[in-house]
């Protein structure tokens with residue numbers, strides 16, 4: 001058979017498969033509409049329906065990854081199903097999500113990675129505004145950065161938890177690739193200024209020292225803002241990611257310039273909805289201990305004694321007294337698990353205050 005004939009035959013097969021896939025996706029979407037009707041039917045007076053079910057979404061994605069036999073990799077397949085579910089959920093009820101903007105930031109990329117493209121996403125100018133939008137009910141969920149593997153905690157986010165009553169409903173991890181971006185009119189051999197967010201400049205410090213030691217580094221409010229500025233200046237470049245590059249039509253002069261190849265940021269999904277256990281969960285809590293010797297030891301012991309994996313501990317000023325602190329802790333397990341309940345009770349007996357911020361499925365993608 002000639003090449004043309006082989007391609008023709010294969011394309012006929014692909015067309016047939018696409019038609020079957022379309023039929024199946026449509027059937028799935030009709031099922032989701034039915035699910036929405038069932039959720040509405042069982043509501044008691046005054047109750048609002050809960051369309052978004054993170055615990056179910058985590059299960060669906062994990063299940064698909066478990067049974068996937070290739071040739072597409074697990075991440076690729078999960079991304080496709082992520083989008084199918086996102087569209088199905090939008091049929092039930094479109095989700096409104098606020099994120100730390102402006103458009104083109106890594107936080108927007110994290111929001112889309114977690115919820116898929118079918119959400120209505122709104123950029124906010126500051127982390128605190130994302131919290132306020134969620135508390136007021138103007139949006140269903142918010143997405144904020146909480147830690148970077150190179151630069152550590154995002155303190156604005158931690159502090160916002162001290163001021164707002166909010167539930168953590170999920171987490172998403174994003175591999176952060178930074179690029180040196182230039183515009184069409186940039187004189188690439190005469191760059192005198194590089195814009196970026198302070199965290200991104202810090203993540204590329206060694207690379208900048210080696211390649212642009214004498215160029216002015218200007219910290220701006222976001223990577224997207226850095227990219228926007230480069231559009232109008234012939235002698236500047238920006239450090240930002242792919243979304244900002246696309247948004248402002250910039251090209252990559254150098255790719256993946258972050259000092260650490262595993263540079264990642266963890267984001268939290270904040271909302272007003274408790275998430276049931278999935279069997280593979282994480283819990284976040286704020287604990288304030290008495291100011292006495294051994295206080296930290298008392299906090300850590302119950303985790304050690306019960307072999308619970310404490311994945312993170314962060315200290316912040318309590319804001320209610322000079323030289324007093326609160327601990328932000330993350331650990332594996334759900335606050336409804338009997339073992340975790342016991343541990344929280346023990347800690348509660350020793351602590352001045354203990355607040356569970358939420359239990360949520362561990363990031364799947």
Ligand SMILES: O=C(O)C(=O)C[C@]1(C(=O)O)C=C[C@@H](O)C=C1
Pocket residue numbers: 032035036051052053054056057060084085086088089092
């Ligand atoms: O199972 C549900 O509760 C659904 O609403 C269906 C579905 C899906 O498409 O699979 C959609 C949205 C939810 O967040 C979880 C799952």
